[in-house]
Amino acid sequence: MVESSKKKTVTMMLFSAPFGSQYADHLCRVAERALDKGYAVEIFLYSDAVHAQMTEQNPKLFFPVGEAVKRLIEKGATIKSCEICSIARGYIKGELKDGKKDYSSTKVINGVNFCSIYGFVDMLSRADRVLSFGGS
């Protein structure tokens, strides 16, 4: 276990949808082991990967990505989702409301936050290591 004052950060990007491939499963498993070993974990959901944030996922036979996302958040992972990708897929409106962007949604797992691709650049600047998961 790594001491908290010396925590290294691994940043992971997911860009494939859950259930269409196993990339989301692999990311969740690697992320959970990283947290178990005391590393800080930051995850960015991009493109179709934003579907991993959906509430009430109910896969009968597949790896339960939604449950894994909730568990990662409970264990301290930071999960940010691409706001443009999420608006495009109907998860959030993202319109200005009282001077702030409206990210409220009943379709998104609690604890998932939103940012632009520039937010991902900030995540990269904090990362000791970067892993990407996804593809055709």
Add this chain to the structure above:
Amino acid sequence: MRVCLLLMKTPSSDEDAERMLGILRGAKAQGTEIAVYLLGDGVLCARKGQTGYVGLNLGNVPERTTVRASTRDLRARGISDGDLEPGVEIIEDLEGVFIEDVMEKAERVFTW
């Protein structure tokens, strides 16, 4: 230098496995230490007797290269220990071993 390569694709679904092996060859030339991790469909690259590019090369990996495959993913695909290329290490907690290697030992990591 130590480099970790994580492969999650089949040997023949596209050219990524082949690209990974290109890096292996380059690393051999430079004396780089390589750790290959096979996860999900990537474990299919470890099967012996493949006539394709990947099988032939994984069976003849350079010195200072380790090839590790996930027990869970091998079993999920009906692959037993006897089906694997010689030298492939079968790892129960592949994700844990991989992340520790990436964070504590390796200087570079590539994923496919």
